[in-house]
Amino acid sequence: MHVPELIRRKRDGEKLSADELRALIKGYTDGDIPDYQMAAFAMAVYFQSMDSDELGAWTDAMLRSGEVLDLSDIRGVKVDKHSTGGVGDKVSLILAPLAVAAGLKVPMISGRGLGHTGGTLDKLESIPGFDVNQPVGEFRRLVDDIGLGLIGQTGEIAPADKKLYALRDVTATVECIPLIASSIMSKKLAEGIDALVLDVKVGSGAFMKDVDNARKLGETMIGIGQAMGTEVRALITDMDQPLGLAVGNTLEVVESIATLRGEGPEDLTEITVELVCEMLDAADKVDDRDYTKKMLYELLQDGSALHVFREIIEAQGGNPEVCDDPTIMGVADHVVTFGAPKAGVIEHMNAEQVGLAALELGAGRHTKEDDIDPAVGLVFRKKRGETVEKDEPILEIHHNGKGLKDCVARLEKAIRIGDGPADDKPLIIERLG
Structure with a gap:
């Protein structure tokens, strides 16, 4: 494989084979291809994009650059949610325990914030003692026993994406639909999930500033899921103003706990319920959407979802008393x-x-x-x-x-x-x- 030739061909808009793309990912993951060559290739993709065959092969290679979890021995339907990022977006902290209270298993691997968007891991680490760095074996146990695991990307899961994501961030190639879609989907499909629901943000506070590009990103990720046999749904949601009332890590955890009590802001509660309803529907657990949403609101009001959140905090080393006294944070x-x-x-x-x-x-x-x-x-x-x-x-x-x-x-x-x-x-x- 002659890497400069592959860069040139992609620069000139030529289609690369699945074997060539797999070799690029393997060489970069193993350290045989330096950052400067992969940065040049990413910029070529930024300008020339990838077709569906290339994107499928690229995503599959990233997915298989590390461990692909097999959670088939864990009873229950495994469904995750991913947001493309926004301001005040603390939905995952509420959605995951609510989905578990509604009968789903949620293996959730999240990221950190950079720039103006917040990260789920940073919010969780506002809780004293909460450890997001769980090994894969413990992550499996948490999902099996509690129905939920909330961890960061490990070195074993999609390591190619971890390297490429950091490179894209410093080479002005973040806002590229094929690279965004493959990054998200390689991590999420490595979780061993049965279905995935995407929250594609659009507006001033999102990566996607207009609905057409947000739709294109959502459809691209749905296409990747279909090619790999995973049910994928997407909601395009407004990010022209902050979600909820709080912006900032501890403040957002406080608001999340209030929402898990049924006392959260209307917009934050609504979007969380809609996304969990979509997760349940993707798991074939919805006969009547209105009835399902009513049930989800009740799980917030009666404390069932907050109970799950308390359980996962304690199981991952955090202080569950924050659920009663958030000032502990x-x-x-x-x-x-x-x-x-x-x-x-x-x-x-x-x-x-x-x-x-x-x-x-x-x-x-x-x-x-x-x-x-x-x-x-x-x-x-x-x-x-x-x-x-x-x-x-x-x-x-x-x-x-x-x-x-x-x-x-x-x-x-x-x-x-x-x-x-x-x-x-x-x-x-x-x-x-």
Whole structure:
């Protein structure tokens, strides 16, 4: 295999064979192909894309670069959910225990946040003692015994993706549909799941800024799933404003616990219930969607979902008492309010700028090596479409003395107040699959 020749052919729009693509992935995983050559190949894919045959072979090679879990001996239907990332998106923390309470098994391998989007692992690690670095054997036991495991990507599962993801992040090749789709699907299909539901975010706070590209990404991942014999569904959902009221790791865990009590914000609860309903439907466990959603709301209200969350916290080394007293996780030293500059209607709320505002406080990372401050972030009192008076608090800023001025400057750009009407966008834009 002559790697420069493969790079040139892809650069020029030629189709590569399955054997050539498998050899590229194996060589890169083994360290025989250096980063600079794989970076050049990724940029060629960015501009020339891949057809369905190439993408299927590429994803399969990434999937098989490490261990593919076989959970067939674990009773029950195994279904996972993946979000393409957004601001205030703490859905996984609520969805996973709710899905288990509804009768599913959820083997969930999640990631960390980078830039303006948050990561499920960072939120979980806000809980004192919670260990996301579980070996594969323990992960299997958790899924079997509790119905749920919440871990990070291990060295054994899709190691090619782990290397390529880090490379894409520093070579401006993140926003590439074939590379996004293969990255997500190689990790998820390696979990040994029976079905997968995707939450494809679209809007200012998402990777996909318009519905057409979000639809294309969703359809691409559904196609990969079909080619590999796995049921895949997708919801395209709004990310033009933060989801829920809290942005920041500990603050989002607090909001998740409230939602697991049936006391969460309406938008966060709605999207979680819709996604779990889709997971149950993919598992062939839905006869009547309205009845199923009613049942899911009841599992939040009666504490069943919170009980599962408490179980998994304790099983993975965390302090389950956070479910009763979230202040155990710690709070920021300072809380100040951000007031409306004038009276009117909140017409628009740029989710990306809101995420970057929280990043200025230390709630996220500029690079993968950065430490985060779990206690800092934002809590909204008003959102898009609501009326405010001059100087009325729109949100609280929880900070520890870092980045307050820059945070406020970001918020001033993010929030537009006028005479109305507000941007009118549905929470769930489209269903695919």
